[in-house]
Amino acid sequence: MNLKEMLNFADRIVFEKTGQHLDDLQEAVLKGTVQHETYKHVAKDFDCSESRVRNAASQLWQLLSEYLGEDVNKKNFRSAMERFQVSNVSNFAQNVSEQHISGSFNICGEGRHPPDISNSYNDEKSNSKPTKTLHQDLSEMPELGDFYDRTLELQTLTTWILQQNCRLITLTGISGIGKTSLAVKLVQQIKDEFEYALWFTLDEFPTIDKFQSNVTQLFSQSENLDSSPTNQKRLPLIKYLQKHRCLIVLDDIHNLFGSGELAGKYKPQYEEYRCLFKQIEKLSHPCCFLLVG
Ligand SMILES: Nc1ncnc2c1ncn2[C@@H]1O[C@H](COP(=O)(O)OP(=O)(O)O)[C@@H](O)[C@H]1O
Ligand SMILES: [Mg+2]
Known part of the structure; x- marks a missing residue:
């Protein structure tokens, strides 16, 4: 650092x-x-x-x-x-507008999280047992070449996600330090514990409406495939998240924020992502959002 x-x-x-x-x-x-x-x-x-x-x-x-x-x-x-190098920010949603996402944490080294917020990750309802992944959309996930070390980081993240049921985790750090690779390795290792595993690389972030509609489309499609075809109405994203245990990775989220400030700010067109992250953090559901800077 x-x-x-x-x-x-x-x-x-x-x-x-x-x-x-x-x-x-x-x-x-x-x-x-x-x-x-x-x-x-x-x-x-x-x-x-x-x-x-x-x-x-x-x-x-x-x-x-x-x-x-x-x-x-x-x-x-x-x-x-x-x-304190792997950041696990449970109240990310509240503060993310103030954070300068890129370059604030390195991800090498031992990951720790502050005791005063760690309990807030626990969600009594989300102690669901591992479920076989039924649906994956990892088409945007980069292929992983040789991958070395990161044992401790992988262990830490796995514990946070599978045992502590963290709902929102951010991986931030300077460009090229290995955030995306670490996330890919993690997803490969734990995806089968989730009903849905989804990866979005957001070079160009869609508007919040478009993003939510893309994701809900995936859910509603697979629900219709699982049950006999019905005219099921598309629900708000959070409703699907409350019904299904999902691992959702958003890579390159620094694109949501303006750069060059000590404390980053959402770009005006992405302001509404704050509400989504807040919902994900606050509401009860069994999913994990991994935001990669
Ligand atoms: N643990 C690792 N072992 C081997 N190569 C790695 C590892 N982590 C990252 N790399 C390599 O370093 C480069 C940058 O990694 P990347 O994950 O894209 O960084 P970031 O997402 O932080 O910008 C890539 O070429 C990647 O393959
Ligand atoms: Mg990256």
């Missing part, structure tokens, strides 16, 4: 915890920490008292510790951030 990625990540955490982005002093503390500067040095650069820097730092360490589930301080800030 480079300095910018660390600042992005810290900004997301602070925003999630406080509703406010990093202020200039907090940013100076983090930069100084990464560059092994003393608080005195930071205070001098920032032209303020050392005690003000210490206070700001102590509040920051507190927020980061709560979020990361371990004691974070000046000495271990960098390593703590790097340990």
Whole structure:
């Protein structure tokens, strides 16, 4: 993780915890920490008292510790951030509009998730037993060439999805780090635990209406195939998600967001995806959406 990625990540955490982005002093503390500067040095650069820097730092360490589930301080800030590398953001829907999706997390290394949100993934109704995959549309999933390592990441994601019933997971990180490959490998390993396994690569995202209608079409088609042909009415997407255990991957979701900002924003035409992600996160259903940045 480079300095910018660390600042992005810290900004997301602070925003999630406080509703406010990093202020200039907090940013100076983090930069100084990464560059092994003393608080005195930071205070001098920032032209303020050392005690003000210490206070700001102590509040920051507190927020980061709560979020990361371990004691974070000046000495271990960098390593703590790097340990938290596979992102599992259950309240993604709430915050995704504020996040800069590309380049914020690396996916190498040990994956962890914060204890304060981990329980919210559990959905009592979704402890369904593994079901044979009945329907797959993986035509847009890239073919996987040689694939090495990532054992820990695969284990972590598998646990989150199959045991903890995470409903919404994001994999983000700089381009080329292996997010898509990791997702492909994961899908290959766990797809048979789901009734539906679907992969969408969204170079050019459709509008939310088009996207929902494409997906519901898949469901309604296969339902009609399963039962004798009827004139079943197409339901809203969430209704299908509540009926069937699905694994749905959306790759390249950074295309939903504007780039070049510390905290990303949905492009205006994709604003409504926020509601979809919110529903997926909040409502009870047995599915998992894996969003790959
Ligand atoms: N675990 C891995 N083992 C071998 N090659 C990998 C692995 N992960 C990624 N790669 C290779 O690295 C390149 C970039 O990976 P990709 O998954 O497309 O990255 P991203 O989605 O993060 O941009 C691809 O050529 C891919 O085959
Ligand atoms: Mg990719």
